[in-house]
Amino acid sequence: MPFSFTVTYTEGQARRGVLTTPHGVVQTPCFMPVGTRGAVKGITHRDVEDVGAEIILGNTYHLHLRPGDDLIARAGGLHAFTGWHKPILTDSGGYQVFSLADRAKVTEEGVTFRSHLDGALCALSPEKATDIQSQLGSDIAMVLDQLIGAGVRDPRSAMERSARWARRARARLLQLREDPKSAPEVIVTNPGQAQFGIIQGGTDLALRTESVQATADAGFESYAIGGLSVGEPVDVMYEVVGHTAPQLPEHSPRYLMGTGMPDDLIECVARGVDMFDCVLPTRNARNGQLLTWAGVLVIKNAQYAEDRQPPDPGCGCYTCRTFSRAYLRHLFMAGEMTAATLLTVHNLYFYLDLMHRIRDAIGFGSFGKLRQEFHQTFSRR
Numbered sequence: 471m472p473f474s475f476t477v478t479y480t481e482g483q484a485r486r487g488v489l490t491t492p493h494g495v496v497q498t499p500c501f502m503p504v505g506t507r508g509a510v511k512g513i514t515h516r517d518v519e520d521v522g523a524e525i526i527l528g529n530t531y532h533l534h535l536r537p538g539d540d541l542i543a544r545a546g547g548l549h550a551f552t553g554w555h556k557p558i559l560t561d562s563g564g565y566q567v568f569s570l571a572d573r574a575k576v577t578e579e580g581v582t583f584r585s586h587l588d589g590a591l592c593a594l595s596p597e598k599a600t601d602i603q604s605q606l607g608s609d610i611a612m613v614l615d616q617l618i619g620a621g622v623r624d625p626r627s628a629m630e631r632s633a634r635w636a637r638r639a640r641a642r643l644l645q646l647r648e649d650p651k652s653a654p655e656v657i658v659t660n661p662g663q664a665q666f667g668i669i670q671g672g673t674d675l676a677l678r679t680e681s682v683q684a685t686a687d688a689g690f691e692s693y694a695i696g697g698l699s700v701g702e703p704v705d706v707m708y709e710v711v712g713h714t715a716p717q718l719p720e721h722s723p724r725y726l727m728g729t730g731m732p733d734d735l736i737e738c739v740a741r742g743v744d745m746f747d748c749v750l751p752t753r754n755a756r757n758g759q760l761l762t763w764a765g766v767l768v769i770k771n772a773q774y775a776e777d778r779q780p781p782d783p784g785c786g787c788y789t790c791r792t793f794s795r796a797y798l799r800h801l802f803m804a805g806e807m808t809a810a811t812l813l814t815v816h817n818l819y820f821y822l823d824l825m826h827r828i829r830d831a832i833g834f835g836s837f838g839k840l841r842q843e844f845h846q847t848f849s850r851r
């Protein structure tokens with residue numbers, strides 16, 4: 471199946487659609503659980519399917535360092551290697567280079583760094599990040615982009631360099647797609663792979679507009695909004711998304727990277743975003759924090775020691791159908807690994823159920839009502 475996207479319903483800026491990839495169809499707006507090293511932390515692929523995920527994320531930096539994209543390519547690509555046969559999106563690895571690797575040094579060519587695992591000297595360039603993802607064979611590959619503060623001093627330099635890197639990454643992908651014999655060192659494991667450009671520009675709206683034009687010129691299958699959820703106030707994030715998303719091509723899915731809390735998802739769908747990912751539901755689960763229709767629930771709190779209610783009475787997941795807050799609190803306090811598993815199952819189900827309800831609401835023209843009701847019951851505290 472070639473990559474395609476169709477918008478089926480709209481309500482204001484909110485869009486419902488269908489994304490088709492070589493490994494299957496994804497209903498949008500969608501949330502993509504993060505499977506950094508080829509697994510969603512704490513749960514099996516079967517759990518990931520059971521909670522309703524149609525696409526997951528893989529991490530280029532981590533998989534390149536261990537077990538290596540050469541090994542994964544020899545195994546037939548990430549789908550064959552991991553046994554997850556639905557769509558996969560891989561990030562470019564840039565974010566992890568700047569946040570995890572030692573002594574990352576950036577030049578116009580790319581970035582050199584020392585592996586956080588064994589100190590080995592590694593290099594990542596727009597072309598190399600494209601090659602790695604071609605070997606991984608994800609359905610959607612992301613371009614390497616330049617983060618603000620990582621080697622450049624201001625949002626304009628980062629945005630302009632990202633646009634130059636985007637053109638190089640696109641040229642490399644087209645070369646691998648059209649003339650794979652010219653790069654015999656790369657095993658292309660998914661010839662139908664799509665590639666997304668990334669819009670940068672920090673919180674400067676004019677720079678965001680320039681970045682949209684410069685990145686769209688390279689002719690990607692679609693585009694992501696990057697460089698947000700990095701500590702800016704939430705209303706500023708909403709403003710940048712509301713400004714940028716409607717400028718992106720109408721017939722391509724719009725991906726907001728690394729966001730966020732459940733109320734952020736609703737607000738950004740309202741501003742035209744179709745795809746999300748975030749470590750929040752899985753990471754917070756491992757820290758004992760549940761996201762529920764009423765808001766955040768911290769399971770270790772003493773008030774739940776004899777609470778026989780399900781974690782979220784409004785949730786239909788395996789955890790909520792089967793276990794009490796008291797039992798989950800006991801598992802968490804005792805350090806049982808099952809606690810992380812059961813809390814992760816709930817949090818991901820909650821996120822995916824929320825996206826399901828958002829899609830239904832857009833289809834029925836009641837998204838505005840859902841948005842209003844959600845804010846009345848969901849509390850971040």
Ligand SMILES: [Zn+2]
Pocket residue numbers: 781782785786787788789790791815816817819820
């Ligand atoms: Zn649940």
